[in-house]
Amino acid sequence: MPCPHRQESDIRPFKLKIGQLEYEVVTDPDEVESNIADDSLGETRHLEGKILLRTRHRGAPIPEDRVVETLVHELLHAAVFVSGIRSDEEITSELEERMVSAVTGPLYAALTTSRELRNHLRGMAVS
Numbered sequence: 783m784p785c786p787h788r789q790e791s792d793i794r795p796f797k798l799k800i801g802q803l804e805y806e807v808v809t810d811p812d813e814v815e816s817n818i819a820d821d822s823l824g825e826t827r828h829l830e831g832k833i834l835l836r837t838r839h840r841g842a843p844i845p846e847d848r849v850v851e852t853l854v855h856e857l858l859h860a861a862v863f864v865s866g867i868r869s870d871e872e873i874t875s876e877l878e879e880r881m882v883s884a885v886t887g888p889l890y891a892a893l894t895t896s897r898e899l900r901n902h903l904r905g906m907a908v909s
């Protein structure tokens with residue numbers, strides 16, 4: 783039986799409300815490939831309300847856990863944008879990238895390794 787964390791991702795488009803904004807999570811390869819830097823796994827477009835996620839790279843599938851971790855990373859960029867903290871000019875895009883990159887891994891690990899947290903989040907989920 784294959785490990786579920788290493789399967790090719792099958793993430794369908796969905797909407798994600800982050801603060802007062804709504805983002806569409808886009809995985810369609812045609813749309814993603816024509817709008818994302820070649821070395822990027824994901825990109826958040828605040829004004830378009832889109833989070834683009836690459837699920838394949840140069841023909842090879844990207845494992846689902848990597849795609850979902852990238853979604854957490856992009857979600858954090860959206861959270862920073864929604865918070866308005868970027869209007870403080872001391873937070874440059876380079877600093878934001880460093881902060882978001884630094885917290886993505888620990889947050890992803892907390893969200894995915896704690897059965898109790900997953901159950902609590904599932905209990906609060908809306909359908």
Ligand SMILES: [Zn+2]
Nearest residue numbers: 855859879882
């Ligand atoms: Zn980033």
